[in-house]
Amino acid sequence: GAGVSQTPSNKVTEKGKYVELRCDPISGHTALYWYRQSLGQGPEFLIYFQGTGAADDSGLPNDRFFAVRPEGSVSTLKIQRTERGDSAVYLCASSLTFGNTIYFGEGSWLTVV
């Protein structure tokens, strides 16, 4: 596609439920990143994929968070047993390779009630 596409754009879920957020990067981009942004703050790194493998998952806050990119293109961020503190905008980005210009999607706004 022309840009990074994220779905859903908005998600409201109840505390304790499971959530999946999807990211479709720019075609041909091998590097894919997930960031999380809380109100009034800058984006915070969660995980980086180079191809199919998670090259750096040091930003995942705990084991309730998991992400996959099975075919080296689309990625899914999975959050188990959601908590109210997980409410944020989840941003996906991609770049041609690691270290190049990075392009962000519009984000998935997650609200846990």
Add this chain to the structure above:
Amino acid sequence: GIQVEQSPPDLILQEGANSTLRCNFSDSVNNLQWFHQNPWGQLINLFYIPSGTKQNGRLSATTVATERYSLLYISSSQTTDSGVYFCAVETGTASKLTFGTGTRLQVTL
């Protein structure tokens, strides 16, 4: 980890004015990018500038890597320039961009 500080934190300009935004970072970097986050939340990449100077229309940026700072210049500001400006850096020891604290810009008529 690396610290990235931006100044000023908030800026109000009248349309047509010029401004300089600053980004200071605490360690050597391999990669530095400037972003504009519009009022709808979309992050737009403005510059990939680990060193040197680049210009794109009314915007230009300069990074002095040896002195650990970067500047973003906005000339003849327009209301559409409003939003938050972030710089983000990547060091050789971490495969991630670390974002700065941001500068919130409001351009008024």
